Amino acid sequence: MSALLDVQNLKTYYFARRGVVKAVDGVSFSIDQGETLGLVGESGCGKTMTCHSILKLLPKPGGRIVEGQVLFEGEDLVLKTERQMRRIRGAKISMILQDSMTSLNPAYTIENQVGEVFAIHQKLKGRALKEKVIEALKLVKIPAAETRLRAFPHQMSGGMRQRVAGAIALGAKPSLIIADEPTTALDVTIQAQYLNLLKEIQAETGVAMMFVTHDLGVVARMCDKVAVMYAGRIVEKAEMKDLFRHPRHPYTIGLLACLPKMDAELDKLVSIPGQPPDLGALPDGCHFAPRCPECMEICKQKYPEERLARDEHYVSCWLVEK
Amino acid sequence: MRRFILSRILQAILVMLAVSVIVFFLGRLSGDPTDILLPHDASEESHERLRDHLGLDEPLHVQYWIFLTDTLQGDFGESVKSQRPVMELVKEKWPATLELTGAAIFISLLIALPVGVYSAVRRGGFFDFLARLLAVFGQSIPSFWLGIMLIYIFAVPQFGWAIFPTHGRGEDGLWDHIHHLILPAFTMGWYLSAGIMRLTRSSMLEVLDSDYVKLARIKGVPEYKVIWKHGFKNAALPVLTYSVMIFALVLGGTVITEMVFAWPGMGRMVVDAVYARDFPVVQTTVLLLSAVFVFANLLVDILYSYLNPKIRIAR
Incomplete structure (x- = not known):
């Protein structure tokens, strides 16, 4: 079976006045129908730019896909026109943004903002539109959905707002949802609720998800597969359980070591020393080399190409035999 | 509150x-x-x-x-020169000034809003460059010079086309009114539009950078709707505030335009009164004009806190 989304060697650069920022530099991964992929990495490693590349909503002017393919349902999105992309956005691929405080428009009611999706993609009006909106709000379990139609975002709690964002994303029954740190802005208790809700909806609708996060706890809870991103490239990707049990890349190992453990002594938090590199001035060799505890001579000279460590487990590291 | x-x-x-x-x-x-x-x-x-x-x-x-x-106590005295009550004079001139100012604001909004919005949308592009150049001209060309130039070009047959009257306020029906109004209103509106345009642009830039505009694009909303529905409605609040303030400010600032176009409004009345040392008229009109300005400012301050939901929440 061919994958729902197949990203191959995607390169998205940002051409700024002071030089080229290689935000996404040769990224490949795939998501099957109904599957959840976790894209993990530190802030500024190119996660968000990867998401925006899939939807082709890049910062203008300056952001550009320079190479690679984004195959969605077998068709290359990179080649699509803006008009064709508009029919895909919101209908087949949608996205949940980090903070619904800022991602919902303060000037319009919930009905208006959720309804827009149906008005555009299904050309619905009046009564039928309203029913669809209520249906979408019920899907994300907003209590007393009918009474919330005329509410403005600032009249709702953070958790409810993020559900509305979910209703907007899921309303038109897309086959892929990109969730860009959707729980970061929520309280911890609400976070768990929200994640469970997404899982339920996924079981119900069979929507595939791409979960962008820096929280490995969320990954463990939500994802089937994980891709670890560092400085514009994916350094390791594997089945979720496999990655947690047998991490191979020193960066992944470092990330996992950073997770506080309940049984360990609590006096010290572990961190990876050093800073991620500037995406406008990357080192010649492996991008992680300057921070890597096991850095070798070759690491400083040449970037290691991707190699298969075991079944479906790919690593870009010289430590792993080809 | x-x-x-x-x-x-x-x-x-x-x-x-x-x-x-x-x-x-x-x-x-x-x-x-x-x-x-x-x-x-x-x-x-x-x-x-x-x-x-x-x-x-x-x-x-x-x-x-x-x-x-x-x-x-509401007694504004009599004009030293004409011996008529000052209030009577003001009532006579007031509509003309109001009309001119209203038309000027209307024209400036007509120019400034679309130009400001699109120069924000095409940020850094050629249109943006042109618009900003225009704004510099708008703010640096003195009204009296622009007014005289417009008269030369559009009202004097020897120099250009005599398609508009050179002076005065129309008296025969609506069209004559508008006909007389266009040049003076444009003269004032030109200057005002520069400020409104800049504000629209910067306000729009901020809004276009917001997450809800991003989300609108993610939803597949067509670009013109992203700009006007999701963008402009949110960017309009400061622009509206500013325009109301400008309206009040300009009521007192019509002097030059009224002089150039011999417009029978308050501005001209003040100038004539100053020359005639007609103290009651000068005092009353200046006081009235500043009262309008101060009141408009007050109104804007209060309205703003009511209009902006975020301010309401913060309280």
Whole structure:
């Protein structure tokens, strides 16, 4: 079976006045129908730019896909026109943004903002539109959905707002949802609720998800597969359980070591020393080399190409035999 | 909230008091009105008598006190020159000024809003460059010069086309009204549009960078709707505020345009009154115009906190 989304060697650069920022530099991964992929990495490693590349909503002017393919349902999105992309956005691929405080428009009611999706993609009006909106709000379990139609975002709690964002994303029954740190802005208790809700909806609708996060706890809870991103490239990707049990890349190992453990002594938090590199001035060799505890001579000279460590487990590291 | 409004009202009263002091004493500095009212060869005795009649023989602080208490009781006095009640004169001129200012604001919004919005959308592009250049011209070309140039080009057959009248306010029906209004309104509107355009642009830039505009694009909303529905409605609030303030400010600033186009409004009346040392007229009109401005400012401050939900939440 061919994958729902197949990203191959995607390169998205940002051409700024002071030089080229290689935000996404040769990224490949795939998501099957109904599957959840976790894209993990530190802030500024190119996660968000990867998401925006899939939807082709890049910062203008300056952001550009320079190479690679984004195959969605077998068709290359990179080649699509803006008009064709508009029919895909919101209908087949949608996205949940980090903070619904800022991602919902303060000037319009919930009905208006959720309804827009149906008005555009299904050309619905009046009564039928309203029913669809209520249906979408019920899907994300907003209590007393009918009474919330005329509410403005600032009249709702953070958790409810993020559900509305979910209703907007899921309303038109897309086959892929990109969730860009959707729980970061929520309280911890609400976070768990929200994640469970997404899982339920996924079981119900069979929507595939791409979960962008820096929280490995969320990954463990939500994802089937994980891709670890560092400085514009994916350094390791594997089945979720496999990655947690047998991490191979020193960066992944470092990330996992950073997770506080309940049984360990609590006096010290572990961190990876050093800073991620500037995406406008990357080192010649492996991008992680300057921070890597096991850095070798070759690491400083040449970037290691991707190699298969075991079944479906790919690593870009010289430590792993080809 | 109530404390905020009260303190703003108190401030407004203080400002008005200061204005009354300034306009009163500054007027007195310009000289003796009897020099102008009486013929050159009038005797010192008749000067005396007229001064006595006008109340100018009293000490200044007494004069000010009379002026202040009369004004507060709604008595604005009589014009020294025409002997008519000042309020009557104001009522006569007021509609013309209001009309000119309204038309100027309308024209400036008509120019500034679309230009501001699209220069934000095409940020850094050629259109943006042109628009910003235009804004510099808008703010640096003096109104009197632009007015005279427009008259040359559009109203004098020897230099350009005589398609608009050179001066005055139309009297035969609506079209004549509009016909007379266009050049002076454009002269004023041109200057105003620069400020409104800049504000629209910066406000729009901020909004276009927001997450909800991003989400609108993610939803597949067509670009014109992203800009006008999701962007402009949110960017419009500061622009609206500014335009209301400008409207009040400009009511007092029509002087130059009214002079150039011989527009029979308040601005011209003030200038004529200053030349004639017609103190009651100058004092009343300046006070009124500043009152309108101060009141509009107050209104905007209060409205703003009601209009902006975020401010409401913060309280």
